[in-house]
Amino acid sequence: MSRSLLLEKPGSWRIVTTDLRDPGPGEVLVRVEAAGVCRTDRDLFEGGAGVDPRAYPLVPGHEWSGTVLHTGPGVDRGLVGVAVTGEVLRNCQVCDRCREGDTNLCTGAGGEFGFTEPGAFADRLVVPARLLHRIAPEADLAAAALLHPAAHAAAAVLRAGVRPGDRVAVVGAGTVGVLAIRLLAACSPARLVAVDPRESRAEPAVAAGAAALVAPGAAGEEFDVVIEAAGGSAGAHEAMLLTRRGGTLVLAGHPAGPGTPLAPGDLVARQLTVHAVAGANSAAWAHAVRAYNAGLLDLRALVTHELPLEEYGEAMRLLADPATGKILLRP
The missing domain is CATH 3.40.50.720 (NAD(P)-binding Rossmann-like Domain)
Incomplete structure (x- = not known):
């Protein structure tokens, strides 16, 4: 079972408990440590301009970090217990853009976590293992959720x-x-x-x-x-x-x-x-993660609030304040 935040339509959300599917071939199941909240999440909450009304209902959350719990067929079981973060776009890795290294411009993408696929405002997340980046054991795992903007x-x-x-x-x-x-x-x-x-x-x-x-x-x-x-x-x-x-x-x-x-x-x-620059390709992700693991990026300094998943509404209110930095939701 998994708890997640379901945004049913702009301004309407609830915490739901659902059966969680096992990770399929090439996938892993991650226990979410923290999920970052950004202005895009507020756009989804408000149904702002540019948000496709067909996107609802959805589980938001595209900035995250966590620990691998289980691996699907074909995935190295040595990943179990490893601290990770992951890329947002389920890029295909075979189109011309991916072959040239621009994985963020993939023309055959299978979805985007937190938008077209269930995101990390949940306690569990199933993602392709190929999108993962390892976090050093001594690094702050919760703050590593902010490696998404760091990769950008x-x-x-x-x-x-x-x-x-x-x-x-x-x-x-x-x-x-x-x-x-x-x-x-x-x-x-x-x-x-x-x-x-x-x-x-x-x-x-x-x-x-x-x-x-x-x-x-x-x-x-x-x-x-x-x-x-x-x-x-x-x-x-x-x-x-x-x-x-x-x-x-x-x-x-x-x-x-x-x-x-x-x-x-x-x-x-x-x-x-x-x-x-439109997002981050895999090389930029690797660059950001390498800098973070080496202690060159202080992501914790950007965090001004940490809230439980149930206080998602408060997180949306706080985002309206220009003094608010990054918010982490902790499932």
């Missing part, structure tokens, strides 16, 4: 190709931005600055390795590499203006609603190299 940050940093001595800025000092700053700090940039209008984000940004946090439009300098992780309507335009001629711009946020467009003429005149 790693994808942006890998795309940026920062070299020692580069001048780097990160626009947006939220979860992904702060994690990107921490990974960038390990690249030995000559200067690393966070750009965000919220003064409250200065402490986590500086703790992650930024020299300072400045308000949009107040940097007074240009940078070799700029990563946009704000997701706000004006973030991409601000990031472009901060990038020096011939520099590299990485767009990693997910803008909502209309904003200031990036004019092709500006990109051409500045001769910018522009990358976009």
Whole structure:
């Protein structure tokens, strides 16, 4: 049996107990240690723009960590008892995108945990073993649930190709931005600055390795590499203006609603190299997990609340407060 949170429709949820199927070929059964709550989960709760009404009912939860309890046929039994986290997209590993390494762009994906497949707002989760990443025994297993946004940050940093001595800025000092700053700090940039209008984000940004946090439009300098992780309507335009001629711009946020467009003429005149990041491929996941296991990522510092599964409604309320960091649900 398994307890899980069933979101029946926007704003309506309940805790249910169901029979849990055994892991099939290539799959494992995981005991969930913790599940992270993000803005996307709030969109599902509210039924916001872009949410397919056909998705309901569903069990949310795409950021998670746990311990392998059982293995299905064809899976190494040595995984039992191992601490793990896992990728969200059930990528096929055989389409052209997967073959080229862009597993996050899979064209034959079999589902997405927490969206089209039951997610981790539950005490048990069945997932393909090939999507797992091992967590070091000495690492904080609950905080490892935040390796999902860390992998997104790693994808942006890998795309940026920062070299020692580069001048780097990160626009947006939220979860992904702060994690990107921490990974960038390990690249030995000559200067690393966070750009965000919220003064409250200065402490986590500086703790992650930024020299300072400045308000949009107040940097007074240009940078070799700029990563946009704000997701706000004006973030991409601000990031472009901060990038020096011939520099590299990485767009990693997910803008909502209309904003200031990036004019092709500006990109051409500045001769910018522009990358976009949509989630994280398996290589970015491996990069983030390796950094976490080595003690280079302090994910625990991002957590402001830990709640039992039954307080999911409170978690949704807390997300409306800009001062709220990451929330972990503990089944």
